[in-house]
Amino acid sequence: MSNTPIKVIAFDVFGTLAKIKQKISPYKKFIQWLHTQGHTPQASDAVMVMSINGEFQDIATHLGYHIPQAFLIELHKDLQAELAQIELFTDSLPTLKRLRENGYKIVLCSNSATPYGMYISSLIKEIDLYAWSYEVHACKPDPKIYKYIIDQLNCQPNEVLFVGDTPLADVQGPTNFGMSAKLIDRKNGQTLDDVLMDFL
Structure with missing residues (x-):
């Protein structure tokens, strides 16, 4: 003691x-998509994502964007796969x-x-x-x-x-x-x- x-x-x-045994990084993919929608890339993008309580669409809505259903399904699939890699x-x-x-x-x-x-x-x-x-x-x-x-x-x-x-x-x-x-x-x-x- x-x-x-x-x-x-x-x-x-x-x-x-x-640890995450094998990283899939769905939030990195999400941030890259935001950039294609006109969101100006910022060093604080990752901080922003981790500072908002919600799922992908909640964060997108906060920034004024709407995620197409097919891409949203893809993000959630990637997320579930990565969560399964946590031990x-x-x-x-x-x-x-x-x-x-x-x-x-x-x-x-x-x-x-x-x-x-x-x-x-x-x-x-x-x-x-x-x-x-x-x-x-x-x-x-x-x-x-x-x-x-x-x-x-x-x-x-x-x-x-x-x-x-x-x-x-x-x-x-x-x-x-x-x-x-x-x-x-x-x-x-x-x-x-x-x-x-x-x-x-």
């Missing part, structure tokens, strides 16, 4: 707790369970489009808070998403440890906000035990 004041451990999802790392659920038993509150904080968050929520249920970008309407490293965590759990930034695989979103963003952070490198075989040994 750690002597730090950490009370909450927040986890990124994809690349940290879960949790073998240590994810056991580690979350041990952390909860040790008294830590657990948060999932992810930049995700709505269907991905809903799917992960069905796989990882025993937690204290979901901080999905589409519900907060902000993506990491926007401070708004970290503030959502402390507001919802009534804690201080220095009581939160953030764990993730992306330096900007999961380390720099949280630490700029006053949280602690640890980077996990799943691609090189690092496990949650390696990163969280002081807390397990």
Whole structure:
């Protein structure tokens, strides 16, 4: 157990707790279609998609476009195929369970489009808070998403440890906000035990 004041451990999802075995990227295809319809390509297009709570047509409607039925069916088919490619790392659920038993509150904080968050929520249920970008309407490293965590759990930034695989979103963003952070490198075989040994 750690002597730090950490009370909450927040986890990124994809690349940290879960992986997509084979990416199909339906939202990339959707964004490319928006560009063909006259939507000016912007660096923030992916952020926009993950900050709106809804399906493809909800996002298109928000921008003033209508998706043809055949293409909408194609997008949904691709989406279902990609969701079926999601699997949790073998240590994810056991580690979350041990952390909860040790008294830590657990948060999932992810930049995700709505269907991905809903799917992960069905796989990882025993937690204290979901901080999905589409519900907060902000993506990491926007401070708004970290503030959502402390507001919802009534804690201080220095009581939160953030764990993730992306330096900007999961380390720099949280630490700029006053949280602690640890980077996990799943691609090189690092496990949650390696990163969280002081807390397990």
